[in-house]
Amino acid sequence: MKILVAEDDNETAQFVVKGLRELGHVVDVTGEGREAFLMAGSEPYDVLVLDRMLPGMDGLAIIRGLRSMENTTPALFLTALDGVSDRVDGLEAGGDDYLVKPFAFSELAARVMALGRRPRQTAHTPTELAAGDLKMDLLARTVTRDSKPITLQPQEFRLLEFLLNNAGQIVTRTMLLEGVWGFHFDPATSIVETHISRLRSKLDDGFDQSAIRTVRGAGYIIDG
Amino acid sequence: MGDTGFWRSGAFRTAMLSGVLFVGLTVVLLALVYEVATSTIEHQISASVEARARTLEQALEEDDDTGELSNIVPAQEELFRYVENAEGKALIADLVPRQHIIGAEVLSTEQVQSGFVDGGQLDDSGIIGFGMTGRDGGYVFVGQEDEQVSELREALLQAGLVATGLAVLLSFLLGWWIALRNFRRIEGLNTVAAKVMGGDMAQRMPVSATRDEIDLLSAQLNRMLGQLENVMGAIRQVTNDIAHDMRTPLGRLQRKLEQAQIADDPAAANALVDSALDESRTMLDMFGSMLRIAQIEGGGxxxxxxxxxxxxxxxxxxxxxxxxxxxxxxxxxxxxxxxxxxxxxxxxxxxxxxxxxxxxxxxxxxxxxxxxxxxxxxxxxxxxxxxxxxxxxxxxxxxxxxxxxxxxxxxxxxxxxxxxxxxxxxxxxxxxxxxxxxxxxxxxxxxxxx
Structure with missing residues (x-):
């Protein structure tokens, strides 16, 4: 993927750029807001990684400008602001995801991948999701594995839907907390692990191979 | 008490101003009393001498015998009669006017000295008199010394001076007392404020039982100080808590990293680094929570x-x-x-x-x-x-x-x-x-x- 990283803190920028390049992405980097805006407007990027506070033009203004030019390149905000309303402001301006500093690189990588894979045109919402031998019918709200019906609780269904939407990508614990449960904090109770474990035991009942793979230190993945 | 501060204080100035007004009012009042009292007495005397003069004039019409006339209006101390018959002969002459005065007249001491002959018995005083010509000729004049008036004047003047003096003294003392009292109370507030600024948050403004405006202000300031004390206490508490609660995990973090540095076995070193990362995550979460609480408490x-x-x-x-x-x-x-x-x-x-x-x-x-x-x-x-x-x-x-x-x-x-x-x-x-x-x-x- 071709990624633009706009981050004025040199150390963070190098940390992000180095990591993304190691994953095989093409990465452009700038530390100035107006330059970031011009680059994002003139080059076709797959994902923008923008710091909220940039000299020259801040991240919110860049996204507002791009969106008003009907540029829909997915954007991830990096920010030191973890205010109650900061996330809302970022998403309202047209950002697609939000990551608070300091963050683990694996978290950033997973989110960038998820954004890059997101279909640009969502004109038709899919009625069916599939990965490997797993099939999910979103209208009938049924799940089958290798044609064997599996009964899921509503939250297990939501969890599997999120994983299938990101099939082939690592999904982190935090992404699940935000995407499935709407938690923007880390609860003391191990909610994610338990739900994954229950879902997994239902999906894997009678199969040799686990449908959901755990990537140590990073998250979960359903191979596409 | 700073001396200059006191004399310049608003309370003292106000007290002095009201003192001056009070004294001024006293003076005006006394002047009025003086005026009214003296003119009343002058009128009385004036009426009395006129009545006697008319009596003498009537008697003179009937008879111009000196003895008879003197019986009708007998000689009195401070009373001066002068009666002249149609031929210009003086029948009674306690003193002799140089000119015939007609009607009521108030004569000053100087006028008396120059206007009358035989002023031998005259004291150093003026005369209130009434003079008239008789119907058949002749002339009658009755006058009375205005000693009563002067005495009254003197008494009133003295009383006025004493009263004004007292008023000046009293208003100054009262003003000084009020100003001092207010100044002391404000000084009290200032002292407390200075102590609070010096860090003694437990200090409170004095509140007296009178519940006047300064007391109300003090009570309100005390409520504000109470709030401030709570807030300061909370800040101090939080600062202490942060220092204390963050030291422990930071210490553990450091120890783990030090152990990882000297560990021979790479697997053991990795485990220690993982554990150190957990520790730092916990601390970041704590900071995140604290910021979030602060933000929520900040409102909006x-x-x-x-x-x-x-x-x-x-x-x-x-x-x-x-x-x-x-x-x-x-x-x-x-x-x-x-x-x-x-x-x-x-x-x-x-x-x-x-x-x-x-x-x-x-x-x-x-x-x-x-x-x-x-x-x-x-x-x-x-x-x-x-x-x-x-x-x-x-x-x-x-x-x-x-x-x-x-x-x-x-x-x-x-x-x-x-x-x-x-x-x-x-x-x-x-x-x-x-x-x-x-x-x-x-x-x-x-x-x-x-």
């Missing part, structure tokens, strides 16, 4: 408030927590009345109830039953998270919502000690009350504040 959240279904949120939370709690040997029982809506910040309210459930999980043994209930109608609802655990000693109860407070300090439990502090901050931002119900375990109730 209302602009993001929306109306949402609290019943649905709690039912979903129960489903979210139930499996993990079952795995930990605890049971979650939800009893949620549907369709109760609230106005608030969705994400924060969700965190509020998550924290309450987390709290019930972390601080209770296996086998505990955690109940989540919601009931009520309209804006009169009550949400409750109750556990059948050991509960909290009454002595700890007032503090469980304080930052970093842990009732079970001796026990090793997870958690930053910020969960319930955040709960309280969120509840207060929504104008909801949170109370500890008197039940066997820990039961926390949230409801709209009355």
């Amino acid at each position: 959240l209302q602009k993001h408030f929306v109306r949402f279904d609290l019943s649905a949120m709690l039912a979903d939370l129960a489903d979210t927590y139930r499996p993990a709690m079952a795995d930990g040997g605890r049971e979650l029982v939800a009893n949620i009345q549907p369709d109760i809506e609230v106005f608030g910040d969705r994400a924060l309210v969700q965190q509020l109830f998550s924290n309450l459930i987390d709290n019930a999980v972390v601080h209770t043994p296996r086998g505990t039953i955690v109940r989540v209930t919601l009931e009520g109608r309209g804006n009169d609802w009550i949400a409750k998270v109750t556990d059948s655990g050991p509960g909290i000693d009454p002595e700890h109860r007032p503090y469980i919502f304080d930052r970093f407070y842990r009732a079970d300090a001796s026990r090793t439990t997870r958690g930053s000690g910020l969960g319930l502090a955040l709960v309280k901050a969120v509840a207060e931002a929504h104008v909801w009350s949170i109370t500890i119900a008197n039940e066997a375990g820990l039961a926390l109730e949230i409801r709209p504040a009355k």
Whole structure:
């Protein structure tokens, strides 16, 4: 993927750029807001990684400008602001995801991948999701594995839907907390692990191979 | 007391101004009394001499015998008669006017000295007199010394001087006393303010029993100082807590990294680094929570408030927590009345109830039953998270919502000690009350504040 990283803190920028390049992405980097805006407007990027506070033009203004030019390149905000309303402001301006500093690189990588894979045109919402031998019918709200019906609780269904939407990508614990449960904090109770474990035991009942793979230190993945 | 400060004080100036006005008024009043009193007496004397003069004139018409006339108006001290018959012969002459004065006249001492012959008996005083010509010729004049008037004048003048002097003295003393009293009280406030600025937050302004405007001001300032003291205390407390609660994990972090540095076995070193990362994550979470609490307490959240279904949120939370709690040997029982809506910040309210459930999980043994209930109608609802655990000693109860407070300090439990502090901050931002119900375990109730 071709990624633009706009981050004025040199150390963070190098940390992000180095990591993304190691994953095989093409990465452009700038530390100035107006330059970031011009680059994002003139080059076709797959994902923008923008710091909220940039000299020259801040991240919110860049996204507002791009969106008003009907540029829909997915954007991830990096920010030191973890205010109650900061996330809302970022998403309202047209950002697609939000990551608070300091963050683990694996978290950033997973989110960038998820954004890059997101279909640009969502004109038709899919009625069916599939990965490997797993099939999910979103209208009938049924799940089958290798044609064997599996009964899921509503939250297990939501969890599997999120994983299938990101099939082939690592999904982190935090992404699940935000995407499935709407938690923007880390609860003391191990909610994610338990739900994954229950879902997994239902999906894997009678199969040799686990449908959901755990990537140590990073998250979960359903191979596409 | 700073001397210059006192003389320049507003109270002293006001007192002096009112003193001057008071004295001025006294002087005007005395002058009026003086004027009225003297003119009244002058009129009386004037009327009396006129009556005598007329009597003499009548008598002169009938008879111009000196003895007879003198009987009608006998000689008196301070009384001067002069009667002249038609031929110009003086019949009675206590003194002799140089000219015939006609009508009533008030004559000053100088006029008397120059206007009368034979002023031998005249004291150093003026005369009030009345003169008239007789119908058949002749001339009558009766005068009386105005000694009475001068005496009265003198007495009034003396009384006036004394009264004015007293007024000046009294108003100065009164002004000085009021000014001193006010100045001392303001000085008292100044002293307290200086002490507070010096760091002694326990100082309070003196309040007297009179409840005047300075007392009201002092009482209000005292309330403000009380608030400030609380806030300062809270800041000091939080600063101490941060210093204390952050040292421990930082110390552990450092120790782990040092051990990793000298570890021979790469696997052991990796494990230590992982553990150090966990430690740093915990600290970052604590900082995050503290910032969040501070932000919530700072206010201004209302602009993001929306109306949402609290019943649905709690039912979903129960489903979210139930499996993990079952795995930990605890049971979650939800009893949620549907369709109760609230106005608030969705994400924060969700965190509020998550924290309450987390709290019930972390601080209770296996086998505990955690109940989540919601009931009520309209804006009169009550949400409750109750556990059948050991509960909290009454002595700890007032503090469980304080930052970093842990009732079970001796026990090793997870958690930053910020969960319930955040709960309280969120509840207060929504104008909801949170109370500890008197039940066997820990039961926390949230409801709209009355």
